[in-house]
């Protein structure tokens with residue numbers, strides 16, 4: 001339980017007790033100083049559906065919560081489940097309820113995983129960790145074995161990346177909105193939606209770049225077609241033939257490159273574990289392990305107003321995916337059941353392997369094979385965002401596999417180009433051929 005800082009126990013007494021309005025500045029100070037009565041007063045207003053001053057909300061978000069367990073229960077006694085769910089639709093309010101009602105288990109894990117008929121129950125998956133130290137990625141042998149067997153692990157975000165992640169955390173909240181053109185500083189992060197497609201017809205032919213719903217440009221979706229996924233997404237690639245990340249705001253570009261570098265280091269570590277010489281890192285990954293593949297920066301927004309699943313089950317066809325996803329909803333099929341994938345803190349990336357690494361290692365001894373794990377996002381009842389960087393092969397690069405031949409471990413071409421492979425995977429994933437993933 002969090003302890004209240006040492007402050008005057010009755011910082012704001014009769015004022016709050018007789019419902020007299022406390023000046024906002026005083027209330028902000030009291031909340032920040034850990035006055036339980038002040039915090040209780042503000043949270044009670046939220047529970048009653050009242051709007052609070054921005055400064056008060058910020059103070060609530062920043063302070064150490066001090067409302068004791070008995071009081072927490074008392075405050076919620078006359079609140080219905082429905083009322084609480086309505087409040088939780090606002091992510092800021094949901095975060096505050098979770099923070100201030102630590103004694104109320106039902107508020108600690110919002111019910112965002114839909115009750116999917118026929119699904120097995122979702123369990124939490126305990127991810128193993130790797131670490132970025134200086135310029136290299138490392139992982140214990142035991143953790144590596146688990147990571148490649150299950151396909152998911154996590155990495156703590158280095159301190160030097162945190163400012164970049166703050167940029168991307170903001171961008172992902174805004175990209176899908178229209179620009180307001182009213183001088184808002186956030187406008188630079190907005191308009192990465194149908195407006196982008198309209199203003200950049202050169203991206204029309206691309207099946208994987210621009211703004212999309214159901215893996216299609218929205219204009220290709222007929223009016224009455226039912227949406228199949230809640231997710232709307234915007235994606236651009238940095239490739240050997242062109243850096244489309246230049247369309248992103250500069251700070252977003254820089255931040256994506258930082259995430260991409262994390263993926264490059266992980267790939268180099270994996271290829272080292274496979275015993276490949278550095279000279280073959282590029283060939284083994286279609287350029288991705290030497291930062292010369294197709295590197296996608298993609299932003300997801302799940303709209304709870306759309307009454308369908310979040311995102312269809314699929315395996316990534318990247319080499320590796322570096323994912324920022326802190327909210328509940330992501331689930332992976334591990335050990336024969338769907339398991340909830342949540343990082344151990346808000347300060348971790350989720351990492352998963354893709355099908356091209358699975359192919360690369362498919363003919364190696366079983367304990368060296370890498371799993372591209374199938375995953376999905378269940379239907380969301382609150383706003384949800386996430387953003388991955390995919391480290392894919394470049395389109396014209398061959399897809400290769402490792403084989404242990406008489407004269408040693410060699411790379412053998414398995415598919416002539418990643419282009420044909422990616423087209424096949426797109427068809428399988430989004431046109432229903434992989435029915436076992438649905």
Ligand SMILES: [Fe+2]
Nearest residue numbers: 314315316375
């Ligand atoms: Fe994925």
